[in-house]
Amino acid sequence: MSIPDFLSPNGWLQSDGGPRYLQLRQRLSEGVDLGILKAGSSLPPERELAAITNLSRVTVRKAIQALAEDGVIVQKQGSGSFVASDTPRIEQSLSRLTSFSEDMSRRGMASSSIWLERGVFMPSPDEVLALALSPDASVSRIARLRTADDKPMAIERASLSTDMLPNPLLVETSLYEVLEDAGLRPVRALQKISAVNLAEENADLLDVTPGEAGLRIERTSYLADGRVVEFTQSIYRGDAYNFVAELRLAKE
Structure with missing residues (x-):
């Protein structure tokens, strides 16, 4: 069923069904549950929704705002309203040096990789x-x-000297497990995080719309003796991660 057919007021908009914005809110929510409005897809503009439903733009706006408060809809300044993604949002600590595989395992999630x-x-x-x-x-x-x-969840590109990783084919799941077996697991790292708009190639890999928000992270990891182990450049989905850091008051 098309979105205009689903939102046509015949059959769901009732004169005695309560506030009209709540009826539209319920109908849009049903559209999400039924998959007619797909996760990550954009909603028609307010003007178009008003024309389809024979409701005022004020009523449409109130319904969308109510859905945004429920977390069903995400409103993006200058881009419109989108159905919230069903991708799990992960909190990632910036104070622990762990691998992607370890992070997902700790959360009870199955991690895998597609080699690029x-x-x-x-x-x-x-x-x-x-x-x-x-x-x-x-x-x-x-x-x-x-x-x-x-x-x-992320595109990860790691570079290591051949002294640290002579044979990259040894890495099948976790790079850090291979390094640990060789006695070369890093103990500290410096990270630089910046916001990006995902280019088409990266967006296609991450299954999001080109131009969506993402996070670019550059990490340089070190051994205890100060030698560099790896240089990693990663692109993360912006809707999948919250990076968390604990801050303490500096003593003067």
């Missing part, structure tokens, strides 16, 4: 700088789409 790249390459200028490599050195790269309970 894995091999030994000549380093880029950024990799030479981040990993403190000589220009003629080689670098091991592993790039994959990370999923949790079969939902795409």
Whole structure:
């Protein structure tokens, strides 16, 4: 059934059914439950909804605002209203150095990967700088789409010197498990987080609309003796993560 057919007022809008905005709110909610309004999809503009339902734009706006308060609809400034994604939102601590696999396992979620790249390459200028490599050195790269309970969550691109990871094919699930087995698990890291609008290629991989909000994270990890272990550049879905940091009052 099309959205205009579903929202046509014949059959659900009743003169004695209570406030009209509440009836529209209920109808839109039913559309979400039935999958007619799909998770992540945009709602028709207010003017179009008013024309379809024979309701005023004020009534339509009140119904959408009520659904937004319920978390069913997400309103984005300048973009419109969208059905909330059914992707689980994960709280990620910024004070713990863990792998994606460990994070998901701790939450009782099944993690998996789709390989995008894995091999030994000549380093880029950024990799030479981040990993403190000589220009003629080689670098091991592993790039994959990370999923949790079969939902795409992040694109992860890790670079390591071949001293740290001679054979990237050894990494099947957790990179940190391979490093730990070699006695090379990092103990600290520096992270830089920035907001991005997802380009088409990354949006397609993450199953979101191009231009959606995302998070770009660059992480450089170190051994206890100060040697660099990995340089990772990741793109996370903006609707899937909350990053949490504990702050303490500095003593003067």
